[in-house]
Amino acid sequence: MKIGFIGCGNMASAMIGGIIKNQVTAPADILASTKTAASREKKKEELGIALTADNREVAAFADVLILAVKPFYYEEVIKEIRDVVSEDTIVVSIAPGKKLAWMEGLFEKPLKIVRTMPNTPALVGEGMSCVCGNEKCSSEDVDTVCRIFAGFGKTEIVEEDMIDVVVGVSGSSPAYVFMFIEAMADAAVADGMPRAQAYRFAAQAVLGSAKMVLETGKHPGELKDMVCSQKGTTIEAVRVLEEKGLRSAVFEAMKACVKKGREV
Numbered sequence: 001m002k003i004g005f006i007g008c009g010n011m012a013s014a015m016i017g018g019i020i021k022n023q024v025t026a027p028a029d030i031l032a033s034t035k036t037a038a039s040r041e042k043k044k045e046e047l048g049i050a051l052t053a054d055n056r057e058v059a060a061f062a063d064v065l066i067l068a069v070k071p072f073y074y075e076e077v078i079k080e081i082r083d084v085v086s087e088d089t090i091v092v093s094i095a096p097g098k099k100l101a102w103m104e105g106l107f108e109k110p111l112k113i114v115r116t117m118p119n120t121p122a123l124v125g126e127g128m129s130c131v132c133g134n135e136k137c138s139s140e141d142v143d144t145v146c147r148i149f150a151g152f153g154k155t156e157i158v159e160e161d162m163i164d165v166v167v168g169v170s171g172s173s174p175a176y177v178f179m180f181i182e183a184m185a186d187a188a189v190a191d192g193m194p195r196a197q198a199y200r201f202a203a204q205a206v207l208g209s210a211k212m213v214l215e216t217g218k219h220p221g222e223l224k225d226m227v228c229s230q231k232g233t234t235i236e237a238v239r240v241l242e243e244k245g246l247r248s249a250v251f252e253a254m255k256a257c258v259k260k261g262r263e264v
């Protein structure tokens with residue numbers, strides 16, 4: 001299977017890193033394009049794949065063609081490649097807000113289009129993605145995309161209107177989690193821990209907590225209660241987090257994120 005990426009920035013690089021590491025396809029079967037020569041050189045070295053300046057070459061090469069440019073370049077790129085995309089090609093979007101019907105209209109011919117929403121933990125094989133195919137896609141086509149995405153994490157099939165929510169809860173959420181880890185590490189540094197060690201402690205605590213949610217089946221509130229000893233240290237931290245509005249901050253941030261996705 002030949003996989004093409006139009007655009008090879010943060011998200012495409014994370015996906016390609018996972019695809020290669022997990023041997024979903026060989027590096028020789030991946031072709032990507034970027035806008036600038038400098039980024040092509042950098043990505044060639046970093047990922048060990050072929051790169052080109054020619055988006056049409058990528059579109060003609062790919063069995064699965066992933067549009068990995070910013071949402072505001074989608075229209076320009078689709079118009080540039082539409083006459084070389086074959087009806088057998090599966091076109092994959094990773095952009096928020098760009099609806100299947102809108103892309104179908106721009107391609108001006110019936111094509112297999114799959115909307116997805118990955119996230120950057122794909123780079124370490126721990127991505128979380130959703131997938132939604134249009135009416136031209138068979139279940140095998142959707143399975144093909146799921147198989148690629150399973151190479152760098154977990155994947156679930158959703159209805160199209162759920163994708164905006166996925167942006168908030170997993171597409172964008174690594175950024176909030178990194179802020180949380182950074183803030184915890186800053187506090188540990190303030191109390192005397194060396195910076196590198198503080199990142200290790202904070203990140204491993206987040207990783208372990210996430211695994212407990214996924215693997216114990218217990219409610220997050222119950223897991224929180226298991227940490228909070230009577231008259232203990234944790235409940236004091238929980239009291240301050242509630243006072244400072246952690247839950248409300250997360251709620252409002254995610255509402256802003258989903259709203260923005262719907263406006264793109």
Ligand SMILES: NC(=O)C1=CN([C@@H]2O[C@H](COP(=O)(O)OP(=O)(O)OC[C@H]3O[C@@H](n4cnc5c(N)ncnc54)[C@H](OP(=O)(O)O)[C@@H]3O)[C@@H](O)[C@H]2O)C=CC1
Nearest residue numbers: 007008009010011034035036039068069070071094095118
């Ligand atoms: N970053 C993330 O966490 C996530 C991003 N996404 C989505 O992924 C998509 C890409 O985002 P991201 O990787 O962060 O963006 P980046 O800015 O990191 O990468 C964009 C890439 O597109 C290339 N590019 C720009 N214009 C063109 C063009 N006309 N033809 C070919 N290549 C072009 C750039 O080339 P050059 O480097 O030479 O400028 C660069 O390689 C977006 O739609 C985004 O919404 C989805 C989920 C998560």
Ligand SMILES: O=C(O)[C@@H]1CCC=N1
Nearest residue numbers: 095096167171172173
């Ligand atoms: O910030 C963005 O728009 C993209 C989509 C999800 C994560 N990054």
